[in-house]
Amino acid sequence: MSESALIRSERDRVLTLTFNRPGKLNAFNEAITHELIDALGYAEHEKAVRAIVLRGAGRGFSAGQDLEAFMRLRNGATPVSVAEHLRKGYNLIALAIRRIEKPVIASLNGIAAGVGLSVALACDLRIAGDDAQLTLGFSKIGLIPDGGGSFMLPLLAGFGRALELAWTSDKIDANEALRLGLVNRVVPAAALADETQAYAERLAQVSPVAVGMTKRAFNRSTLAHFAQWLDEEAELQEEAAAGPDLMEGVQAFMEKRKPAFAAR
Ligand code: T3D
Numbered sequence: 001m002s003e004s005a006l007i008r009s010e011r012d013r014v015l016t017l018t019f020n021r022p023g024k025l026n027a028f029n030e031a032i033t034h035e036l037i038d039a040l041g042y043a044e045h046e047k048a049v050r051a052i053v054l055r056g057a058g059r060g061f062s063a064g065q066d067l068e069a070f071m072r073l074r075n076g077a078t079p080v081s082v083a084e085h086l087r088k089g090y091n092l093i094a095l096a097i098r099r100i101e102k103p104v105i106a107s108l109n110g111i112a113a114g115v116g117l118s119v120a121l122a123c124d125l126r127i128a129g130d131d132a133q134l135t136l137g138f139s140k141i142g143l144i145p146d147g148g149g150s151f152m153l154p155l156l157a158g159f160g161r162a163l164e165l166a167w168t169s170d171k172i173d174a175n176e177a178l179r180l181g182l183v184n185r186v187v188p189a190a191a192l193a194d195e196t197q198a199y200a201e202r203l204a205q206v207s208p209v210a211v212g213m214t215k216r217a218f219n220r221s222t223l224a225h226f227a228q229w230l231d232e233e234a235e236l237q238e239e240a241a242a243g244p245d246l247m248e249g250v251q252a253f254m255e256k257r258k259p260a261f262a263a264r
Contacts, residue, residue, distance in 0.1 A: 003020060004020060004031075004035065005019070005020055005021055005029065005031035005032040005035055006018065006019060006020060006031075006032055006035035006036055006039060007020050007057070008039055010048070010049065011197070012197075012201050012204065013048060013049065013050040013051065013201070013204040014049075014050070014051045014052070014053060014197060014200040014201055014204055015039075015042075015043050015046075015049045015051070015052050015053070016052075016053040016055060016197070017036065017039050017040075017043075017052065017053070017054050017055070018055050018056065018057050019032055019036075019054075019055070019056045019057060019061070019062050020032075020057045021057075021066075022056075022057045022058025022059070022060075023058075024063065024066060025056075025058070025059070025060040025062065025063035025110075025111060025113075026056040026057065026058070026060055026061065026062040026063065026116065027062065027063045027064060027065065027066035027067070027069075027116075028062060028064065028065055028066055028089075028090075028115060028116065029066045029069045030069065030089075033089045033090070033093065034089075036093055037089075037092050037093060037096060040052070040093065040096035040097065040100060041096065043100055043102065044096065044099065044100045044101075044102075049102065050102055050203075050204035050205075050208060050211075051102055051103045051104075051105065051200040051201070051203050051204040052100065052102060052103070052104045052105070052200075053104075053105050053106075053107050053196055053197070053200050054104065054105070054106050054107065054119065054120070054123060055106075055107040055109065055193070055196070056109060056110070056116075058110075059109070059110045059111075060109065060110035060111035060112070060113075060116075061106065061107075061108045061109060061110065061111065061112040061116055061120060061132075062111075062112060062113070062114075062115075062116025062117075062119065062120075063111060063113045063114065063116055063137075064113045064114020064115045064116040064117070064118075064137060065114055065115050067141070067250050067253055067254070068254070070250070071250055073085065081238060082234070082237050082238045082241040083234040083235055083237065083238035086146055086147070086230075086233070086234040086237060087230075087231070087234050090115050090118065090119070090146060090147035090148075091147065091148070091230040091231070091234060093119055093122070093147065094118070094119070094122040094147055094148035094226075094230060095226075095227060095230065097119070097122045097123055097124075098122065098219055098223060098226060101208075101211070101212030101213070101215050101216055102208070102211060102212065102215075103124050103125065103200065103203040103204075103211060103215075104123045104124050104125075105123060105124065105125045105126070105127060105196060105199065105200055105203075106119070106120035106123040106125070106126045106127070107127055107129075107192055107193065107196040108120060108126055108127065108128040108129065108132040108134075108174075108183065108192075109129045109131060109132060109189060109192055110129075110131055110132065110133065111132075111133050111134075111135070111171075112132065112133070112134050112135075113134075113135045113136070113137040114135075114136070114137040114138060115146060115147040115149070117134055117135070117136060117137075117149065118145060118146060118147030118148050118149035118152070119147060121148065121149060121152035121153060121156060121182070122147070122148045122152060124215065125184045125199075126177075126182065126183040126184055127183065127184060127185050127186075127187060127192065127195060127196050127199060128174040128177060128178070128183040128185070128186050128187070128192075129174065129186070129187060129188070129189035129190075129191075129192035130174050130175075130186055130187070130188055130189050131174070131189040132173070132174040132177065132183070132186070132189075133171045133172070133173055133174075134171065134172050134177050134182060135169055135170065135171040135172070136149065136153070136165055136166050136169050137169050138166065138169070139166060139167055139168070139169045140169050140249055140252075140253070140259060141245070141246055141249030141250050141253065141259075142240060142241075142243060142244075142245025142246045142248070142249045142259075142261065143237060143240050143241065143246060143249075144166070144233070144236055144237055144240050145166050146233055146234070146237045148226065148229075148230055148233070149166075150166075150229075150233050150236075151223075151226055151229050151230075151233070153165065153166065153182075155222070156180070156181050156182055157180045157181060157182055158180075158181075161180055174186040243264075244262065245259075245261050248260065248261060249261075
């Protein structure tokens with residue numbers, strides 16, 4: 001039997017969800033996406049779960065959408081619309097993370113790229129190992145940050161810095177991410193799993209009423225338009241994906257060369 005793309009484990013009221021495609025830097029395929037949506041649904045309703053941790057197996061958190069799988073979906077007999085793919089996948093993940101009235105913590109080891117980073121940014125808190133590297137990556141394939149990234153990135157990092165990170169797709173390290181407010185704390189890479197578990201256990205002991213209702217209050221005061229924005233973001237991504245740059249960008253990634261984007 002093949003191993004699950006998402007491993008669930010529970011200890012001391014903390015549910016840990018581990019993306020499990022280490023050979024592909026935990027790039028999201030349909031299996032991870034849908035198993036994650038299911039697991040978040042379980043976490044929302046299971047009273048024994050009081051905090052949730054998302055993490056990646058191997059040397060990274062996630063490299064974002066699996067580009068080979070994505071091309072198969074786009075080039076198949078019935079090509080998938082990008083907007084629909086987002087609405088049935090990443091948008092549901094971001095909405096679930098925001099809806100669960102329990103702390104959801106991203107534990108960032110190594111690389112977090114593309115929509116992998118968006119998923120981390122949709123979480124309540126981010127704890128990074130000192131080996132963490134963050135990159136948007138969307139601009140390299142002619143896309144905009146999606147999965148809520150175009151909302152959460154400017155909110156956390158500020159408008160100008162967010163644009164810079166989105167346009168350049170520059171990789172930033174854990175300390176730069178901390179300085180920009182993209183992560184809450186940085187710990188030695190070797191201690192990341194233990195530190196994240198300990199912090200999640202601490203939050204699991206706080207009044208669930210205080211935790212849940214504070215999250216609801218912050219969602220309403222600051223993220224009131226998040227759901228509507230996810231929908232608009234999906235439309236914008238559909239428009240971006242309709243041009244030639246996506247294909248050129250993905251082709252270049254697979255051929256391990258720089259993309260050559262023509263004038264618009
Ligand atoms: O409709 C929709 O859903 C659209 C939504 C799109 C959302 C997105 O996330 S778009 C952005 C997608 N992600 C990227 O563009 C990132 C692509 N990856 C990279 O730029 C680099 O891999 C990293 C910067 C993340 C890491 O670089 P490095 O040098 O540490 O590792 P590597 O050698 O590039 O990758 C290791 C392996 O993972 C490699 O496979 P191989 O050659 O050993 O067999 C590589 O091809 C594979 N891999 C990495 N990222 C992806 C991937 N395979 C498929 N998809 C990936 N995203």
